[in-house]
Amino acid sequence: MIALATTTSGVAASILPGGRTAHSRFKIPIDLHEESYCTISKQTGLAELLHVTRLIIWDEAPVAKRIAIETVGRSLQDITGIQKPFGGKVVVLGGDFMQVLPVVPKATIQETINASLVKSYLNKQMQHMTLTENMRSKSDHVFNDFLLQVGSGIEPTDSEGNIKTPDEMIIKYSKSDEESSEEC
Template sequence: MTDEQKSVYLEIIDAVDNDKGGVFFVYGFGGTGKTFIYTTLSASVRSRGSIVLNVASSGIASLLLPGGRTAHSRFGIPINPDDFTVCNIEKGSNQAELIEEASLIIWDEAPMMSKHCFESMDRSFKDIIKGGGNKPFGGKVVVFGGDFRQVLPVIHGASRAEICMAALNASYLWNHCKVLKLTKNMRLLSKDLSPIEAKDIKEFSEWILAVGDGKIAQPNDGEVMIEIPKEFLITNADNPIEAISREVYGDPKLLKDETDPVFFQQRAILCPTNEDVGIVNDYMLDQLEG
């Protein structure tokens, strides 16, 4: 671990070991080792025979956590929560007993969810955990994680202000959250990187952070034209689908000779809509024989 990661780990483990309770938020941009912290915490607590519940806001993120589930699945959070909803957990049920026995709850990608999800969970935990009293989440140690620069709650037809007011840090629970920051990009510490590759990753990471922090073309009023660096642009594209496929996968004529599955695992084209996904996939499949 880095010194930062060790400090975060020790603070959370101390709260678990001494049964202090507490709500923590592990805040860091992509590549700072948040998932590594969750995995290490889970292994440490489980090695003592204690229970850790790992959840995430999305199914994909939950696959990165040991024994991960979506938060909705694990805690029975309502689909459309509001100021008065509670989780679908019956007092005295197996699910309620599991939550009561858990020593640590980790929730990754928390900023994606509406604050009402966390507040519904808080109300339910106070109800089902004996001796929880008025403590947040009934006195459980809860670790949230994520990056507020990334996707905030998706609310259909909402304004910017409404979306911000639905985020976790607009909830009354945020006053009880202790923010633990990770700032070192772990990808730059890899021994497999050449100095040139490390420099490229560092520059790209800093550019992404500047976009996320609103520091591009300052001073600005929150709206600004973002200039994409030239090395990320495909400028000659009579057929855009063919151009991006060639850029990512190389000459289509050579694809039929490619038998290494790792070649395809390391490449992907990200699309904004499922319709675009279908178009790209149809084009790529047409290049393959059979």
């Protein structure tokens, strides 16, 4: 069986075995609209690969705009001829929805939320699974608790909605740090 690994960013793609960005793998157009399709002809090797693929893993999915994920879904339906989400393929959309949202330049908070996967029509058709242990911050309970509070929306914010990073989590910078690194 064939599984494809993809991710929203190039940095993450470089650490996945055989990984590629979603834009590269699925030929997602740069200028998207609600009825966009990926630029994949049904007579290509890529279309055949996607037709026989059983599993697609998309890491950092919360960073992708919902319209890009919906475009891939429509395109897989077109390629497979199956009118189920993602053309009936098993798709794992991974990432931490509590930490990141898509980047929408000069957008309001509501516009950014509307661009996210949680506002997609696909979201209601997905099975949601949650991991409960953050392996990266497992040994730092203070940082782990801080991340959970931020993600849950209970960390205090200022009048502009900004969160203050606790002083004990900040590494102080001084000019002498820069000078000593230049000596190395």
